[in-house]
Amino acid sequence: MHTFVVIDFETTGLSPAHGARPTEIAAVLVRNGKIQDSYQSLMNAGVYIPYMIEELTGISNDMVRAAPKVSTVMQEVGEFVGDHPLVAHNAAFDKKFLDAEFARLKIKRRQEFVCSLLLARRVFPSAPSHKLSALATTLGLQGAKRYHRALADAEVTAHLLLHIKEALQERYRLPHISHELMLALQNVPRSQLAAYVAKYSAAKTI
DNA sequence: TGCCAGGCCCTCTTTAGGGCCTT
Numbered sequence: 001m002h003t004f005v006v007i008d009f010e011t012t013g014l015s016p017a018h019g020a021r022p023t024e025i026a027a028v029l030v031r032n033g034k035i036q037d038s039y040q041s042l043m044n045a046g047v048y049i050p051y052m053i054e055e056l057t058g059i060s061n062d063m064v065r066a067a068p069k070v071s072t073v074m075q076e077v078g079e080f081v082g083d084h085p086l087v088a089h090n091a092a093f094d095k096k097f098l099d100a101e102f103a104r105l106k107i108k109r110r111q112e113f114v115c116s117l118l119l120a121r122r123v124f125p126s127a128p129s130h131k132l133s134a135l136a137t138t139l140g141l142q143g144a145k146r147y148h149r150a151l152a153d154a155e156v157t158a159h160l161l162l163h164i165k166e167a168l169q170e171r172y173r174l175p176h177i178s179h180e181l182m183l184a185l186q187n188v189p190r191s192q193l194a195a196y197v198a199k200y201s202a203a204k205t206i
Numbered sequence: 207t208g209c210c211a212g213g214c215c216c217t218c219t220t221t222a223g224g225g226c227c228t229t
Contacts, residue, residue, distance in 0.1 A: 011229050015211040020229075053229060092213060093228040117227065118214075131227060148229080190215090 003031045004114070004179070005084040006161065007077075008154040009097045010057045012049050016100035021045035022070060023059045026150035027080050028158050035158055039080040040151040042067035057148045074101045083110055085179040089132045089157045091115035114179065116160050118186035122193055123164050123171075132156055139163055172197045 006028040013020030026040040042059065044067045054060050067073075077098075088094035091113035102109055120130050127138050133147045133156075141159040144152035165177050168185075172194070181200060188196045 009229080013211090014229055017212095018210060020211095023229090050229095056229065088228090090213095090226095090228040093211095096212085097229095121215080121226095129226085 043073040
């Protein structure tokens with residue numbers, strides 16, 4: 001997994017099925033362990049941002065009103081992402097917004113998401129919390145002085161994924177962690193992680 | 207009118223409930 005793209009959405013709510021739309025997105029390209037490129041933009045979906053969410057993200061209705069149309073931004077995101085493997089923290093959330101916005105543009109997502117939340121729960125089970133900001137503190141990750149802005153969160157998630165990857169490599173003495181293995185591990189029960197990695201490694205070396 | 211997510215994961219579980227995580 002030498003190259004991947006981390007995605008983070010800020011939105012007007014929790015569910016696109018109930019009318020929530022994106023207000024901001026960031027995509028961060030990581031190659032060979034370093035952030036090499038990034039895309040970020042506010043976007044205007046013509047949907048009111050509730051006061052509570054304005055307070056949470058600092059993204060106001062005025063800011064979004066002056067931003068590019070959501071269709072323009074999502075088209076650019078599609079081009080930036082390309083076929084690279086995708087990563088997000090609690091990927092189920094970002095995936096459903098990405099798919100909902102892509103569907104409006106008749107764009108089809110071509111790759112699966114690796115979820116840094118699912119992996120962190122398995123690799124660092126004793127962390128006091130697995131929310132992004134808490135993991136950043138616990139693990140001493142490089143990153144954000146603030147949270148709940150798309151680029152800051154995407155950058156911290158990139159460092160988190162790299163940290164998880166290094167921990168797995170060190171713990172199981174693996175020379176390389178593939179996207180395929182990360183995708184599999186996020187769904188393996190925590191108690192079976194070591195056994196799964198051993199079986200996977202053996203199969204790959206035969 | 208009032209309400210409104212959903213999937214993971216643990217446990218005092220599996221004929222279920224509730225906390226966590228994303229905004």
